[in-house]
Amino acid sequence: MTAHLENHWLQPISPMLASFGEQPFDDENYWFDVKWGRHLLLHKQGGRVEAYTRFGRRVTEQLPETRDAAEEVRDETVVLACEGIVLQNGRPVFDAYLHRLRLTNSVSIQKALVSHPVTFVALDVLISNGREQFQTRLQERKVRLREMCTGTSGVLMVPPYLRGEGKRLYAEAKARGLEGIVAKRVGSLYTPNLRSKDWIKIKVPHEIDCLILGYRPDPPFALVLGLHFPTVPAKPVGTVEQGITPEEAAAFTEIAARIHIRRNGAVQEIQPRLCCRVQYRDITEMHQLRQTAFHGFLVDKNPEDCCWHGG
DSSP states (O other): OOHHHHTTTTSOOOOOEEEEESSOOEEEEEEEEEEOSEEEEEEEETTEEEEEETTOOBOTTTOTHHHHHHHTBOOSEEEEEEEEEEEETTEEOHHHHHHHHHOOOHHHHHHHHHHSOEEEEEEEEEEETTEEOTTSOHHHHHHHHHHHBOOOSSSEEOOOOEEEEHHHHHHHHHHTTOOEEEEEETTOOOOTTOEEEEEEEEEOOEEEEEEEEEEEOSSSOEEEEEEBOSSSTTEEEEEEOTTOOHHHHHHHHHHHGGGEEEEETTEEEEOSOOEEEEEESEEOTTOOEESOEEEEEOTTOOGGGOBOOOO
């Protein structure tokens, strides 16, 4: 084993990330994968296994399924780039997976193995037979991935992928309530800790009704969004700027002046009595909405009904 390889072995590897795209497309120069869940790195070295999140957090104890997933890999020394999911009614549920990562009590973890089992969705191979695959072309890594994974128990899944048919795969992902797709250029290499233009993530947009917790009056005008969670009422979940017209901003500012609470830096906080609908394409593990767009005020919406849907 080389010194360079030892730097990666049983250690977190910063993943290669995709750039952001807006619309699905067809192109024979790309392979298209479904975007299933959150990055999860699977290490196997003989009888030792480890699992790491995108940010390098070791979660092997939280996910005892790691050992079962590793047993479905024929190679004895391997690192797979996976996405972790918890399936409920046939679709990945974001909060159910986060719940698994938060558990620390061994009894709770064992119960969750039954109630919220985690599936490792294998998408790429970074090390195979003790050799780095970073300079191996994508299509060759995909072939090697299928050859090494047995898929006997269902804990480790190697999903199908399409060449050239991004629109078709996107439509299927949207119909099934999945996150979206990732277009990967044929022949692309794997460069850790890089947001690559060779990979393009196209997320399915979602709509959600939010509380308005405040606003930023100085340009660019923005609304501060909130949602009710089972344990945290009126939790801030981000902001929205895109799609708000000057006329809408002016009308809102006039109404909001009656329910001011306090000024907090650039943000004017207000009583959570107004609501709006927003579109978002991504959400962080801290439930912060990303790539948001304003879809209108909700005059008749009960603020108590602006709740996170759990997906």
